[in-house]
Amino acid sequence: MLNFSVFVGQRMASKVVYSPRDPMLKKRDDFEDVLEERRRSSDLRYALRCYTPVLYKGLTPCKASELKTMVLGSDQLHYVVNQVSRESGVSVDEVQAEASVILEEMAQRLQLSTIRFFAFTLSKVFKAMFRSICVNEEGLQRLQQVIQEHPVVLLPSHRSYMDFLLMSYILYTYDLPLPVIAAGMDFMGMKVVGEMLRMSGAFFIRRSFGGDKLYWAVFSEYVKTMLRNGFAPLEFFLEGTRSRTAKSLTPKLGLLNIAMDPFLKGEVFDVSLVPVSISYERVLEETLYARELLGVPKPKESTSGLFKARRVLSEDYGSIHVYFGPPVSVRSLAEGRVNRSQFSLVPRHIPMRPSEDVHGFVNDAAYRLVRAQEDNMVLKPWVLLASLLLQNQAAGKNQGVPLGELIQQAVWLRDLCRQFGAFLHWPDHVPPSEVVSSSLSLHSGLVRVSEDRVFLALEQGPPCSLTAEEELLSQAVVVLSCASYRNQVLHVFLRPALLASAIHTASSSQKQDVYNNFLFLRNMFSNEFILCPGAAVQDFEEACYLLTKSGALHVNQHEVLATERGHRTLAFLTGVLDPFLQGYQLVCRFLCEDATEALTERRFVPAVREFIIKHLLKGRLRYPEVLSSDLQRNALAALLRLGAVQKVQGGEEPGALKVNRVMVNSLEDTLGGRLSTQKALRAHL
């Protein structure tokens, strides 16, 4: 049965007091445009200039090739090689040779000449594509400091292939050591480019190597060797892959675990984690991502494909903002959290599964770091416009919004955003009308302005040649692209929006009722958004604080009351969450109504998509963005987590799904506000 005891356990009484930090007062650094200098002086001289980065003080200088020898000769690897040899009956030498092959496939070959080549070509490319690349120099100064003190791990957000090229480019520009970058194996498909990337510091890891002990040993030892020796800053993406939706993804813990290990085992004094937020005014892959989410598989990376993409060079992609956040010391994170002496009872070269508390610690740290990335993500005015346009669109205003109204709404939303502490980059010295129109023109592929009305560019190509379904999908591409911009601002609104929706569906204004609803929604959406595990109370308090501060709510000891002037804010916020609420409900309905016995995990997305398309065509659903396979997968993950759907072990087909219809049904009703969380609770206990 549905287990609501989690919610009950979180008594209001036991909550910790949320200390309101005023987000408005959060000091953020100023930006410098790195392209400005490039537009003024020779790119060649820049590429060939004297490059002498500061180095880690404990560095034992060694070449990339020496690293391999160290890894292959390490106790850690020897142990696993012997183990694998014993278990598989293959001779030690052969296993060792296999390890050597794995390492060969993986290892980077960082060399300065390739960097110089990239410095030159990327200068040309960047200048052609972007108006500016803005970087917070203070962040780089902090980074420079910390690089000398401790091994550094760079953790950029991942929205585009550009990310790591951009990172290395900036570090080269500021005379900082170039990172070694964990990259997915898929790049290896591009022969020339793959090798180029390898020589600029990328090392390649397979996407999945589940039970392969040897692979894991080679990989983790390789990464740790580079960290311990301070060979170069390590760079990887906490999110594991590019986010197709521009929402931050649930962090992956594998590499973070490895990166923290040398500290936890006392092999280094500390490790510094530097979250980096990269935000693009226009993402290169915008429609590509939308197609992918709609079920058109992503094109396999190939060198020739890259050349076809040449036309992107002629387009305007606006500006990029890169914010290097304050370094986070693993030592201070672990202070009072992890008892490091647990690692002194087993020789350190024997691989061990992380204990419960270490796993929890790494997980919390990962969420904190992703939150830090979100916090420092620069938001462009366009993300506000996208949010507004999507809501207008859903409200059935297919005839578009008058420009004047949009500007007025945008200014209102700008102010709300700022109150919520968003890192909004809205040029205040420019009149709002100009800000809006310049944003609109940059995204002319997604939005049209005619007769002073603003539309989403839904009608594309000759309408007659398409079936209704094809037309719907082509519209969805635009909506999903827009949604990916709206998603950039979601983290600002998320907690207040959860609260607004909780108030909306609550049976009373009693704080306890609202809180229960809040908990339910938060729990439901914790696969969809970055919600730190165990921080429900803080999130609730933060949401109350922000909405009280903006005058939308009045919160006292027992009640949460919407104010008169708060209506607009609350309506906007519920509107932000509504597509997700509807989407999750529809997934539930699909599982109750349409799911057959033969449903498997693999068949889930196509089946649910078909179901949703039917609903959209019949006009029962206003949000084409529900077609996003990301949303569908997250919904399924949430239902699996809650036990409403179960994976059948050892069935005829792998990944067969068993649906608990009663439970799914009641979840759907609760999401739709037709069943209060209290009643749901009673019904299922």
Add this chain to the structure above:
Amino acid sequence: MASSSCGGGSDRQMAAQHRLSIIAGHLQRPSGSNTAILAAECKAQASKPFVSSERRTVPRRRQEIMKWNGWGYSDSKFVYNKKGQAEFTGRRYKLSGMIIPGLKDWMENTFGATLQHKTTATPALNSSAVPPPTLNEAFMEELKSTGIPFSADAEDRVFRAHGHCLHEIFALREGKIGRVPDMVVWPNCHNDVVKIVELACKHNVCLIPYGGGTSVSSALECPPEESRSIVSLDTSQMNRILWIDEKNLTAHVEAGIIGQDLENLLNESGYCTGHEPDSMEFSSLGGWVATRASGMKKNIYGNIEDLVIHIKMVTPQGVIEKSCQGPRMSTGPDIHHFIMGSEGTLGVITEVTMKIRPVPEYQKYGSVVFPNFEQGVACLREVARQRCAPASIRLMDNEQFKFGHALKPQVSSIFTSFLDGLKKFYITKFKGFDPNRLCVATLLFEGDREKVLQHEKQVYDIAAKFGGLAAGEDNGQRGYMLTFVIAYLRDLGMDYYVIGESFETSVPWDRVLDICRNVKARIVYECKDKGVQFPPLSTCRVTQTYDAGACVYFYFAFNYRGLGDPVHVYEQVEHAAREEILANGGSLSHHHGALRLSALLSGTDAVANVWPGSW
């Protein structure tokens, strides 16, 4: 079957109970213990001690020869002379009367401690500052009748109220005196102790055993909230060797004897114990047993637990001792193992039988320079692996090497200084050692001349494999000499706003380098964090090697100018450093004992639970 096995079970139970009752019997006081304690002559005094020499270093009134607020003898200390050069006074040590030209610069460069900034300690003990004693009249009356000497004199009491922890000495220098013992008694023999303990039990008086007063674990500190009378039981007059057994090579000694007296007296008969902790000038045999001491030459002679054959301890429940002197037993848990390390909380150790060895024929010092600490540790590990460690082998890190250098006395002849210069040139220029990275191992070999030379060659050959260069006997010898004067240096530091202390750990071999780096870095980090204005001295040395690990000694000191509560800052940093040691797989202590530290381990205030006064 079933019933028989059941019966067997109960048989075993009965046997176990029987054993327990026998063990309990050992702990029972003899029946009729309530009878009045009679004054009786000491047995030890009646029978003539085996070794008759009456020369003893420590008198009953310690104040006659010792400092009241610093380390060691009153006449020996570091001072800056009129020329502003450092000098070591007195005539007791090799370094005495010598000028140490490098020390002043080293103090300035390392700590920023200059001659201009001096703190002056309270010059003399002000008896009126000492709280009046809480005397237990009944106890005193009965004690008087036993004829055991005692005193309630303020100086006597203050001298026994502290060990040599930083906070204890710092407070004394400031003239601050907290709770001190109310009385001092000087038992003369085992029986005296038995009487004192019985009287204490009878009259509800606290006893704190006092040996050499060199404790660095706060074991001598009186609990300030204690309202009962606290009596310090000073064993310093129980300092005889009662017999020497040359057939079995053992000596039976009273526990109050201090290290140097024990060694000197045994030497007269051609023997030694070989137990040489750094504090051996002042620390006592009973103290070694109570804290599980370790000696510098443990590689040949063993640590205290290897040296002790038999212990006699007086507890409130009676005297506990083994019934024989066999070299090994398998009769249940070894009672020695709860006596050793009990730090005076379970009873007073009165007599100990120890192993002795003939005085070695030949001794030779040596030293090796390594290009860096990592190589040095690798060499020590190899030496331990081959089990060929000399009597002592110690590896100092670069900071300590520099410190040792700064303590070089002025050389008299141009020839020696020329040779020194040549050596330095050879090592840094010719061999390419970085003077800011190189480190030194000091060595001491002991035994037959021939074997020593052979052994020496073996060790130097290993060292060479790790890039080590032999650096002469002088350097080695000076290294060991310094361990005796280094404690005096803390007093000089305190005159110039520098406070510091050492602490030690034992750690598996694979963690030695990591623990050294991390603990040193943690100290620097914490000092900065706690607002220390000057960079601290944070240094270590590997002082003992074992099969499975090593003992590491950390020194840490800083200039506290500008700090409101330097001792508190010091303690916070030290606490953090110990936490770091534990996190890196080190032990809380290798040989100093851990009375005040056990809270770190258990999370409870262990000190309060086992305080000696709670008998």
